[in-house]
Amino acid sequence: MAAVATQHVAALPRATFKPIIEHATAHQQIQAAVKFDPKQHLAFTPPSQILMMKDIGYREDTGISPVAVSQPFQLFSPEAIQQMRQEIFKKEVMENCSFRSNLAACQLRGYAPKYAPFTHDAWHSPETLAIISKIAGVDLVPWSEYEVAHINFSVKTDEQTEAELATINKQKLVGWHTDSYPFVCVLMLSDCTNMVGGETALRTGNGEVMKVRGPQEGCAVIMQGRYITHQALRALGAKERITAVTSFRPRSPYAKDDTELRTVRPISDLSELYYGFAEYRLEMLEERLRKERKEMMARRRARKKFDTEGHKTFLKDSHAFLQHTDCELVDNDKVVAGFIEEVDIPNVIVDALEETRPNKRARAE
Numbered sequence: 494m495a496a497v498a499t500q501h502v503a504a505l506p507r508a509t510f511k512p513i514i515e516h517a518t519a520h521q522q523i524q525a526a527v528k529f530d531p532k533q534h535l536a537f538t539p540p541s542q543i544l545m546m547k548d549i550g551y552r553e554d555t556g557i558s559p560v561a562v563s564q565p566f567q568l569f570s571p572e573a574i575q576q577m578r579q580e581i582f583k584k585e586v587m588e589n590c591s592f593r594s595n596l597a598a599c600q601l602r603g604y605a606p607k608y609a610p611f612t613h614d615a616w617h618s619p620e621t622l623a624i625i626s627k628i629a630g631v632d633l634v635p636w637s638e639y640e641v642a643h644i645n646f647s648v649k650t651d652e653q654t655e656a657e658l659a660t661i662n663k664q665k666l667v668g669w670h671t672d673s674y675p676f677v678c679v680l681m682l683s684d685c686t687n688m689v690g691g692e693t694a695l696r697t698g699n700g701e702v703m704k705v706r707g708p709q710e711g712c713a714v715i716m717q718g719r720y721i722t723h724q725a726l727r728a729l730g731a732k733e734r735i736t737a738v739t740s741f742r743p744r745s746p747y748a749k750d751d752t753e754l755r756t757v758r759p760i761s762d763l764s765e766l767y768y769g770f771a772e773y774r775l776e777m778l779e780e781r782l783r784k785e786r787k788e789m790m791a792r793r794r795a796r797k798k799f800d801t802e803g804h805k806t807f808l809k810d811s812h813a814f815l816q817h818t819d820c821e822l823v824d825n826d827k828v829v830a831g832f833i834e835e836v837d838i839p840n841v842i843v844d845a846l847e848e849t850r851p852n853k854r855a856r857a858e
Contacts (some may be wrong), residue, residue, distance in 0.1 A: 534573035539564035550698025558694035565708035601644035637769030672718030674740035691728035746780035
């Protein structure tokens with residue numbers, strides 16, 4: 494195992510924290526810290542389109558909602574975006590919350606609420622959750638504190654940006670995956686005026702490829718990423734691209750929850766990640782047990798026969814629930830830090846994505 498871990502870590506992309514900090518802080522105005530106010534900091538404009546699971550070739554009951562993905566929509570005000578940016582570029586955040594993997598050179602995780610109270614409050618606001626839930630078609634809450642506003646970002650020099658634009662039709666595609674959590678909301682924290690690309694590519698139920706436009710600054714996209722294989726395509730021509738990804742799960746303890754930690758274990762403080770996962774899973778189980786007992790006692794008071802078949806089904810489901818929880822809590826020494834396994838996509842899918850002729854690709858506008 495040690496040899497394997499060394500091999501993967503050696504292949505990690507180089508992290509460039511210092512240039513990222515210098516570039517970002519040099520091009521933003523420092524504002525006084527404020528508390529999140531939904532009346533001031535939400536700037537919601539409904540998405541122009543919401544694609545359903547059936548629209549991209551999946552059954553409506555594939556996930557936890559009939560909704561697949563939204564087109565980009567305005568969510569937060571410019572002042573809110575500025576506050577979120579200030580929080581991620583704090584020195585202590587970079588020093589204590591940064592991770593890298595074979596798929597990304599620099600990511601930030603688990604920095605809220607300790608270092609980012611504004612970001613934490615923004616995503617936990619009842620008004621924000623009402624917007625997210627309405628678009629998703631199911632009542633959602635943040636998956637855990639640890640998964641509030643995971644940050645992906647890259648910063649390039651002028652020379653790198655110009656070189657990208659010169660080879661815009663030669664972009665390579667990496668990082669196919671499904672998310673660990675039922676729904677994600679991807680928020681753009683950068684000015685994308687000169688950016689080309691940056692779409693999200695979806696693999697449809699019939700094996701074709703569909704592209705959804707990337708969001709502009711302050712805009713977001715909501716996707717049921719746990720059940721759809723997807724990939725964030727490279728963004729060309731932009732010196733900076735910073736996205737915040739907040740993960741959500743159903744509020745109801747009785748809803749399906751097949752969260753898979755495969756893509757986040759290698760880039761997490763395992764203790765914090767496991768605490769969040771185990772706690773809410775136990776809460777769900779506790780509520781389910783309480784409901785089953787209440788219904789059982791009501792049946793007895795009504796002098797009905799014991800529902801043997803129904804209770805055994807409940808026990809079977811509970812066993813599967815516990816077994817799934819156990820399987821996701823992988824022993825710490827078996828987790829290879831920084832290595833995330835990609836989804837195997839047939840060459841025909843990659844060829845379809847690299848095809849530049851409009852009449853040869855499916856695209857969601």
